[in-house]
Amino acid sequence: MARTVAHVIVNALEELGVQHVFGVVGDALNPLTEAIRTSATLTWVGCRHEEAAAFAAGAQAQLSGTLGVCMGTVGPGSVHLLNGLYDAAKTRAPVLAVCGQVPLAEIGSDYFQEVDNDLLFRDVAVHRATVTSPDQMPRMMESAVRAAVTQGGVAVLTVPGDLGDRELSEDRPARFALDRAVTRPDDPALAEAAALLNAASRVTLLVGAGARDARTEVLRTAERLASPMVLTLKAKEGFEDDNAFQVGQTGLIGNPAAAHALESGDVLLMLGTDFPYREWYPQDVKVVQIDSREDHLGRRTPVDVGLAGDAGATLRALLPLLEQVADREHLDDARERFVHWQEGQRRLADPAHDRRRTGRARAALDNPDHLIRPEALAAAVDAHAADDAVFTSDTGMATVWLSRLVTMRGSRRLIGSYNLGSMANAMPQAIGAQLWSPERQTVAFCGDGGLSMLLGDLMTIKTYALPVKLVVFDNHRLGMVKLEQEQVGLPEFGTELDNPDFAAVARALGIEGIRVTDPADLDDAVRQAFSTPGPVLLDVLTNPEEVAVPGRPTLAQGWGFAVAKIKEML
Template sequence: MVKTMTAKSPLVPPPSPRFVTVAEAIVEQLQLWGVTRIYGVVGDAIFGLMDALAKQEQITFIAVKHESVAAMMASAEAKLTGRLGVCAAQMGPGLANLLNGLGDAFLDKAPVLAISGQAPLDKIGTSYKQFINQQQMVKAISSYSELIAHPDAILKSLAQAMRTSVLQKTVSHLSVPTDVFALPTMMKPFEKLPLSTPFVDSPQFEQALQIIQAAKQPVMLVGSRVRIQAETLQALAEAWGCGIVMSYGAKGIVSNSHPYMLDGLGEGGNPFVGELFKHADTVLTIDTAWWPEDLVPLKARVVQIANDPMELEVSVSMDAGLVGDSASIVAKLLSGLKQHVPNPDWIQQIKQCQQAWFAQNESERNQISSPLHPASIIKAIEQQIAEDTVITLDVGDSMHWFLRNFQAKRQHVLLSERWLTMGFGLPAALAAKLISPEKQVVCITGDGGLEMVMADLLTAVRYNLQITVIVFNNGALQMERDKMFMKGLQPEGTKLTNPDFAKVAEACGWNSFRIETLEQLEAALQQSLSANKPVLLDVLTANIPHPDFKMIVKGG
């Protein structure tokens, strides 16, 4: 037998091992998950990460003046988009400064990832400068926090951190030793998995639908995290015959012009809705765990819709709970109400409540004075801005006047809802303009709130962010002052020493106006909303106690 000789196939060499640095791997993983911005302040413990960011173009590092602003911007991005917000900082004091913004994200259930540097591996646990156990530091305001001790652990931990943040709507944190950033790893990035929470039909749905169909005096309580089209919520209200009540901070989700819209509940809300709400026999809460104890309905049955089962029965006992995508659940409920006949007597009460508040609101908003009445400032803003404006609110008296007197169309309102940190307004406006450069972005802040973050006026100029900041300048921490008077206390520490805000803004590269009359405010608003640079309006505001703080002020 003759053997036939065949040519041997050339040997194909195995692929070369893939080596990237830990910093490069982090950036690749973030890119794969759609991250386009990281907010932060540079420090030597994150030099490796900064170098990796500088060598690519998909992710932009937004350099701010203080780490608290970076974390608040990440939180605002997460609230506005529903996507992961990311911030980064130096070890020790850098991470400590992030904590305020991370607290905001944690309590408001915004998905945020924080990356901090850490001491070199051989210095962890020693008296090395700035070293502290960072996992213990962030424990109270995060759901995941790990120290990376080996380069091949980085991508597994990073993917777990991102999944935790997005699925649980929470804060995650990674500490990366400064020398680990430069170490090589062969690990490959993890693909982004589907992270939506589908609605699964269940016996609970039939129970919930029966409760809803049986209602005679229903109310819908809408949360600020709702991601449902306003038209769908309005259709549900009309089919069910319910009043639409906004939980704290949910203004703008449904237009105030809708005939069943009753505005907010509690401080800064419709003062007439509390009494109506108490007489509801059924309350449907959508993506909110907020439940003001002094306004609880006397005998209402409660149906809750939540994206996360951990949000059920946080503040109130429920009769039925539905977990999943709220838009899908509401659509199915709407389908189940096709044959429902609303109660005309209850609808009449809803409309009477709305009309009473509209008349009082207009009376408050039409007051003319100098310094300007806070409600008249809000009306002027409302009349000048676009219907799709993003409005960011700082915490304080200005926020309460806005929530009370602004008649929303379809504006998107961002605020620090449960953490309630002063200083939130400006960082949120900066983030909103980066996300939606085509939209008007207006920040409403008090003088005290702006003073906490005033250095980041420079950030707006650095990134050419054409926002409008309106400062309620009354020379005081007005809300704290009035609440102390209300409690019979002397308001120590509430008087402010203010700069000339217009001159400060001008020195930072802004257009600025000092406002003393309503005519000046209206003209300045018209100019500011079409300006080619950021604009600050320093509005001299009357020291008028907010109507929710019922007391006689005895003092200046």
């Protein structure tokens, strides 16, 4: 008996080892969800919003390096996938979105709920196609998966509602050839890069997620060149732990040591990073960049030598050409500055900070109500979370505190919307992460604004009994927007949030909820959250006036902040 279109798709996903499909059921998807229902290895995860489904699928793709899958039914159901799919696209996570469509004969007639999916997903997808005949399968499935995996992006396959249960006249199994080539630059280019690096006296490394699989080679390079290593946020995972060269992050979330390491070098070596903020790159330095994508070379800052290739393969070929640097002053100075900055962060993260003399003076200005400092919450989570925990974080101040106070030690993992910068990503990404590895602890750093956007998918966590720990930085603010307004001299406007008691909301949904308002109760509350079986929402009232000082504060920012505060008082 010939298989149906739906069974070709589901059997192909089974063959690829996909375990979860995220989405919201709907009529055009009925043949597909029925085929999933009868599958021995695939599980349908019914979300409350398709955006959450796309974020969850993207999270699994990022963590596993393999295909994530979500589905949206005809029209609005597919439209709702867009934000999560854009996040996957910007992260280069391989995701397949299977979308429903109106009956084949009605396409183009402005039918009820009809949306042109091929046009809708044109910008977000590396591949998009609409099935118009059963006999196009499984070729169309193969093309979609191959594009998503080999190009690192989103593929959208649209299936009209009346085609899913139609049989193929001639059947064959899907075949997938998905191996990627590992390349390195040619020898003359490597020699040119080595000559530039060997002539330098102070080399600084800027390391991104594209070099994570080359940790050994990156550390050997830092040792050979006696170089401080500035990490992008996505490189915290893999390079932060047990690394005597790293000096943290740069940019608005960064620290003075990293900024100084970049500015005081005479050569910048960029490894697997497309760090987008041009104003944070050093000026008047030579630049060597290694990246697997040739189109990334030189697009953020002018590059003197660009090496297109895999970071590990390229460094293995480059290292024999590099001379050992004996003078460690550049590295030691950066590390000393970094350790000093870390000590200050730890003092601020102490829940008793505001009761000490210097703390009382600061609190009178920025925390008169003695709310919990977000640094203290992040530090407490870092102390109590497992060494193999998976962390997700909402865009904004929650990510700032995670960046500064949480260490990616052991086998911890970290994902977030770090390229798209979406709100509301942490909780749905935690759903995908927890299902990807049920035995590992999953911790979501949620902003109160982000959590409330997709609050309904707390019910998904409850339905599937996912032991996610949701840590809510509840400052009743869109904190990053507030900071952005104030640093340019504007009084905060539109950022205040009239929040419910999120812990009570969680309890009403059948999830354990813990609310913390007193700094003295913080550590015990975090310990309780992590020791409680099942899902827990930890709602912590944090100080809305907390300022994350950037690594290189400017006079204009300080003046703007002062002007904003005067305007707010008036």
